[in-house]
Amino acid sequence: MRKVKVAVAGATGAVGREMLKVLEERDFPVAELVPLASERSAGKPVEFKGHEIIVRRLAPDSFAGVDIALFSPGATVSREFAPHAARAGAVVVDNSSAFRMDADVPLVVPEVNPKAVELAVRPGGRRIIANPNCSTIQLVVVLKPLHDAAQLDRVIVSTYQSVSGAGQKGIDELEKQSRALFNMGEIKASKFPHRIAFNLLPEIGPATPNGYTEEEMKMVNESRKILELPDLRISATCVRVPVFYCHSEAVNLTFRRDLPPDEAREILRRARGVKVVDDLSQHVYPMPLLGAGDDDTLVGRIRRDLAQERGLSLFVVSDNLRKGAATNAVQIAELLLSDYPGALGALN
Ligand SMILES: NC(=O)c1ccc[n+]([C@@H]2O[C@H](COP(=O)([O-])OP(=O)(O)OC[C@H]3O[C@@H](n4cnc5c(N)ncnc54)[C@H](OP(=O)(O)O)[C@@H]3O)[C@@H](O)[C@H]2O)c1
CATH class of the missing domain: 3.30.360.10 (Dihydrodipicolinate Reductase; domain 2)
Structure with a gap:
């Protein structure tokens, strides 16, 4: 399986920290991790695979070369920044309620409706997948x-x-x-x-x-x-x-x-x-x-x-922090990697 560049927006929050843990536990093939948060946490370290990685401030240009962007900074911030990530070529998996009910955004639980992912990644798709409420x-x-x-x-x-x-x-x-x-x-x-x-x-x-x-x-x-x-x-x-x-x-x-x-x-x-x-x-x-x-x-x-x-x-x-948020998001990322690898970073 190829390794991918993963951004985690909201990496210092309850869900974000769990996402880092789950990525590590499931041995998700991360080539590079980009932890993002607000300016309150920018410059602070988070731990990933035994290394400290410095958190950067979430900005429109945070997503160059990113294949998968896991978002949990809350609905207002997701609404503003997820489209930037998608435009840069990442596929976004968003934990907030921002996009869940949009007709062109799939709402996915891998055990229930894995095929729905396709709506986001087919040509012309919005490249945003919503994680349901916990x-x-x-x-x-x-x-x-x-x-x-x-x-x-x-x-x-x-x-x-x-x-x-x-x-x-x-x-x-x-x-x-x-x-x-x-x-x-x-x-x-x-x-x-x-x-x-x-x-x-x-x-x-x-x-x-x-x-x-x-x-x-x-x-x-x-x-x-x-x-x-x-x-x-x-x-x-x-x-x-x-x-x-x-x-x-x-x-x-x-x-x-x-x-x-x-x-x-x-x-x-x-x-x-x-x-x-x-x-x-x-x-x-x-x-x-x-x-x-x-x-x-x-x-x-x-x-x-x-x-x-x-x-x-x-x-x-x-x-709620694992299957209700982080684990479900990482499972969606795994699905992207196994079933739609061509869609990742496709715009780069
Ligand atoms: N908790 C759950 O069980 C659960 C389950 C499913 C979905 N969700 C959803 O996941 C999202 C996050 O929940 P949470 O429980 O992790 O909340 P949280 O503990 O309050 O964490 C919020 C995260 O978002 C970051 N953030 C806040 N404002 C930001 C901004 N303007 N720019 C960049 N980053 C910003 C925070 O960074 P700083 O450290 O810089 O403040 C922090 O990393 C929410 O939409 C929530 O509804 C939560």
Whole structure:
């Protein structure tokens, strides 16, 4: 496999640092790494493969000779700089919400819709691929094989999302508030609208006019796009919980044909990127403690819905910084390298 020049925009953030780790762990063939961030971090080092590499300030001309640009500097910055990277010849994999719902940008989870990548890299393509929202990724990884078997009719999902989903500032805020609570110190909330330590917040992202939050509507719209089910009946409630890593989801599904729990378990055991962790009698089920650092999505508590026919309930946990962001982005980069190598750096 040929080696490629990789830029990581947002390299000092919670997702960016995880991307460096994942690139290294998966032995991605990096010829040269270009870590980029704002002027706050320019000049500081990041570690990659045992070497310190100096972070540069993200600028329109940061992408000369870059084959793949992994972006996680937030939506506003992605919207401004991803087109510069694409124009310079890189293929961009963007973690933000900036391009996810654009009709000419594929929204990709490699286990679910790998072929969608082609839309971005075919001649005249936009050369931008969007990484879905973290809570959406772990949901569709589980939904897709079940849908293929029994046709989804309705999805109700309630999430328990960790503070790292709000970036490094979210992690810092839970830590500081927890310390302050134990030391009778002053509790300050800045990243979240209320105290998050020993509390939970049924609000992730700004409100939308229909009474849902943006995070909830991302789960609805992105799941429909990835699964190519534009009319899927799906509704979400997203809750921030005082957990550092991993998002958890209680998922209730209705299918067009009956899908017994044992059959669902068997289908999920064979599914790529999924680990069935399901033995209630032995207290075995997905938990953030089990999922942190794992690239698979854990699923368990698989049981019949007692309130409706052809219904199943299950519990899903995944590491939001890994499969929910960095790992999924690097998997897309691997897909580019294996299936579309001619598209990389094609404009240079
Ligand atoms: N956290 C998750 O679980 C998760 C999952 C999926 C997607 N995402 C998305 O990924 C993106 C980043 O999230 P995060 O959690 O990594 O946030 P974060 O910890 O706050 O990191 C933000 C990164 O962006 C950089 N940045 C900010 N403003 C910039 C600018 N003007 N120019 C260049 N770089 C800039 C920061 O650099 P400095 O060090 O210079 O400030 C930092 O490296 C967001 O769009 C988020 O929605 C996050």
